[in-house]
Amino acid sequence: MRDSLxxxxxxxxxxxxxxxxxxxxxxxxxxxxxxxxLIGAVLFxxxxxxxxxxxxxxxxxxxxFPPTVLPQAWKWSNYTEAFRAIPFARYFANSSIIxxxxxxxxxxxxxxxxxxxSRIQWRGRDTVFMVVLATIFIPFPVTMIPLVVVxxxxxxxxxxxxxxxxxxxxxxxxxxxxxxxLMQLPMELSEAARIDGASELxxxxxxxxxxxKPALTVVAIFSFINAWNDFLGPLxxxxxxxxxxxxIGLQAFRSTHDVQITLLMAASTLAVLPxxxxxxxxxxSFIDGITTGTLK
Amino acid sequence: MSLQERKNMLLGxxxxxxxxxxxxxxxxxxxxxxxxxxxxxxxxxGAANWIGWDNYTRMFDDPIFAKSVYxxxxxxxxxxxxGVVMALVLALAMNQRLxxxxxxxxxxxxxxxxxxxxxxxxxLFLMNPRYGLFNYVLGLFHxxxxxxxxxxxxxxxxxxxxxxxxxxQYALIFLASIKAIPQTLYEAVELDGGNGWHKFWYxxxxxxxxxILYDVMIGLGSGLQxxxxxxxxxxGGPVDSTLFYVYYLYKNAFxxxxxxxxxxxxxxxxxxxVVLAVLVFRTSNRWVNYEANG
Numbered sequence: 001m002r003d004s005l006x007x008x009x010x011x012x013x014x015x016x017x018x019x020x021x022x023x024x025x026x027x028x029x030x031x032x033x034x035x036x037x038l039i040g041a042v043l044f045x046x047x048x049x050x051x052x053x054x055x056x057x058x059x060x061x062x063x064x065f066p067p068t069v070l071p072q073a074w075k076w077s078n079y080t081e082a083f084r085a086i087p088f089a090r091y092f093a094n095s096s097i098i099x100x101x102x103x104x105x106x107x108x109x110x111x112x113x114x115x116x117x118s119r120i121q122w123r124g125r126d127t128v129f130m131v132v133l134a135t136i137f138i139p140f141p142v143t144m145i146p147l148v149v150v151x152x153x154x155x156x157x158x159x160x161x162x163x164x165x166x167x168x169x170x171x172x173x174x175x176x177x178x179x180x181x182l183m184q185l186p187m188e189l190s191e192a193a194r195i196d197g198a199s200e201l202x203x204x205x206x207x208x209x210x211x212x213k214p215a216l217t218v219v220a221i222f223s224f225i226n227a228w229n230d231f232l233g234p235l236x237x238x239x240x241x242x243x244x245x246x247x248i249g250l251q252a253f254r255s256t257h258d259v260q261i262t263l264l265m266a267a268s269t270l271a272v273l274p275x276x277x278x279x280x281x282x283x284x285s286f287i288d289g290i291t292t293g294t295l296k
Numbered sequence: 297m298s299l300q301e302r303k304n305m306l307l308g309x310x311x312x313x314x315x316x317x318x319x320x321x322x323x324x325x326x327x328x329x330x331x332x333x334x335x336x337x338x339x340x341x342g343a344a345n346w347i348g349w350d351n352y353t354r355m356f357d358d359p360i361f362a363k364s365v366y367x368x369x370x371x372x373x374x375x376x377x378x379g380v381v382m383a384l385v386l387a388l389a390m391n392q393r394l395x396x397x398x399x400x401x402x403x404x405x406x407x408x409x410x411x412x413x414x415x416x417x418x419x420l421f422l423m424n425p426r427y428g429l430f431n432y433v434l435g436l437f438h439x440x441x442x443x444x445x446x447x448x449x450x451x452x453x454x455x456x457x458x459x460x461x462x463x464x465q466y467a468l469i470f471l472a473s474i475k476a477i478p479q480t481l482y483e484a485v486e487l488d489g490g491n492g493w494h495k496f497w498y499x500x501x502x503x504x505x506x507x508i509l510y511d512v513m514i515g516l517g518s519g520l521q522x523x524x525x526x527x528x529x530x531x532g533g534p535v536d537s538t539l540f541y542v543y544y545l546y547k548n549a550f551x552x553x554x555x556x557x558x559x560x561x562x563x564x565x566x567x568x569x570v571v572l573a574v575l576v577f578r579t580s581n582r583w584v585n586y587e588a589n590g
Contacts, residue, residue, distance in 0.1 A: 030393075030394070033392050033394070034392075034394055036389070037389045037392055037394065037397075037400050038400075040385075040386070040389055040400075040404070041399070041400045041403035041404060042403075044403055044404050044406075044407050044461065044464070045403050045406070045407070046422075046429075047407065047415055047418045047419065047422065047461065048406070048407065048410065048418075050418055050421070050422060050429060051414070051417075051418040054418070054421065062427060063426075063427050064427075065426075065427060065432065066432050067427065067429055067432055109314045109315075109318075112311050112312075112314060113311065113312050113314055113315040115311050116307075116308045116309070116310070116311025116312035117308075117311075117312060120304055120307050120308040120311065121304055121308075122301075122304045122305040122307070122308035122309070123297070123301065123305060124305075125308060128312070131319070132315065135319065135323055137517065137569060137570070137573050138323060138327075138566070138569070139517065139520070139521050139542075139565055139566065139569050140521070141521060141523075141542045141545055141546070141562055141565060142326075142327065142330065142562045142563070142565055142566040142569075143322065143323060143326035143327060143330065143562075144326075144549075144562075145326075145330050145333065145549050145555055145558055145559055145562060146325065146326035146329035146330050146333070146559075147322065147326050148549075148550075149329070149340070149555075150325075150326075150329075166318065166322050168314065169314045169315065169317055169318025169321070169322065170314050170315040170318050175315065200307055225409055228411065229409075229410075229411035229412065229413070231411075231412065231413055231523075231524040231527070231528075232523060232524065235527075236550070246411075246413070247411060247413045248413075250413065250414075250417070251413055251527075251528055254417070261421055264417055265417070265418065265421070268414040268417050268418065271411065271413075271414050272410050272411060272414045275409055275410055275411065276406070276410075279402075279406055279409060283402065286405070286409070287401075287405075287468060
């Protein structure tokens with residue numbers, strides 16, 4: 001991935017063997033492809049950009065046609081008003097609790113499970129692993145009705161338990177991703193430690209865990225994002241408005257109250273902010289996670 | 297089995313035991329349970345009475361069921377090819393030999409991890425027929441305003457447009473496999489006097505077909521399950537034009553209290569998903585080149 005960054009631009013002075021025509025061709029080719037890619041990138045960032053600039057416009061500027069690109073008057077107070085008009089802080093806190101707890105669950109459980117599927121040799125292991133892979137293709141809507149029924153019998157509706165507890169029991173995709181990683185670590189590492197008399201738990205904690213950190217980071221990031229972005233889960237299990245997450249809270253609030261678009265955009269900007277911060281900090285892990293998950 | 301083998305087996309099973317519990321509690325039990333409900337008149341409360349195949353035969357006489365199937369197929373058949381092409385185009389863009397290419401990669405990828413609910417809110421505004429940016433830009437090209445979300449002819453396409461923001465995720469997978477293609481193959485094309493198009497058509501495309509297959513499968517799966525954007529943007533409307541299959545299933549289960557019928561719908565979805573996955577795998581050897589990634 002890095003290689004392409006080091007490629008030199010076309011030299012400005014024609015070298016021997018490089019005609020001026022050919023040089024112009026290279027420069028033009030770069031300009032055209034750069035322009036096309038740039039336009040594409042702008043289009044993809046447009047919704048995010050529009051969300052942010054709209055969150056900073058006075059409400060009177062919304063119905064102006066043609067639309068203004070940047071606010072004519074920057075209205076930072078939209079953010080403080082959004083907190084007053086929408087129970088934003090509560091939704092934000094609720095989303096955070098669920099996302100943090102289910103991330104802890106996902107890291108713990110998927111590490112243990114993937115360890116059992118990769119670092120220990122046992123008969124039938126790889127056959128059982130095929131079952132893990134098969135479950136990736138089961139659509140959630142197929143299982144959701146009985147889950148709601150069971151959770152309501154357990155009196156778990158209107159608690160965060162249905163959104164958190166399942167993450168402590170593994171996720172097929174994360175198991176797959178971690179197993180890929182753990183299989184690559186040399187088996188000799190474990191064997192040497194076992195010969196020295198270490199128990200399997202010691203091998204796991206002292207040898208494998210430190211090495212698995214990059215892969216565990218990927219699992220942590222994606223489980224946090226999945227929980228943060230989840231819409232259907234909270235919609236099924238939460239009815240008490242005070243427990244709402246950002247996803248269903250903002251939607252419910254928007255559809256029942258006459259909330260100004262500028263305030264909704266301010267709230268949305270703050271709702272996507274944690275994801276953007278995560279992305280900026282862990283860009284590499286994001287990319288590794290996506291690609292290792294599917295190749296080989 | 298030797299003592300050591302037995303010990304290892306026990307150890308392995310201990311480590312994976314959370315998954316076994318999860319499989320039983322969150323997948324196998326619900327599957328069996330919804331199979332049972334699908335043959336009953338269960339409403340969510342009280343007793344469930346056995347009614348045989350009624351829930352399944354009822355689908356044939358249910359015009360809204362037919363409509364939701366039509367909507368979902370329409371959406372999926374539109375979203376999957378557009379999505380695959382979009383991901384491929386983005387991957388090629390991400391693969392350009394430009395200094396600042398890392399920035400473009402980030403720009404294409406970032407929207408795919410942002411929450412759909414927030415993107416939906418801004419799309420509501422972008423697609424506003426009167427003040428929206430989309431219609432303003434179209435107006436510059438003398439295109440008449442489009443009622444994106446209010447016109448049944450456009451509503452499904454509008455949701456397809458929103459879904460394209462997720463293409464960056466698949467583009468990265470394409471990019472990784474494009475980068476794994478040996479340069480010598482491209483050099484061979486050059487030696488034969490081939491141009492950039494030849495390189496793409498005869499080398500890149502055939503060698504990334506396994507990833508295209510993966511993308512198609514994931515796309516079909518998520519297309520058939522589409523719900524959230526329709527819930528937020530259109531509420532299933534206008535005139536049920538975005539009442540997708542899972543939305544109808546959800547409404548039957550949780551708005552109409554018809555969990556028996558909804559369970560039958562969910563089992564149909566399950567069977568269709570399994571058949572699709574098998575079908576795509578079976579036919580894949582005709583057009584997929586598995587040599588590329590070993």
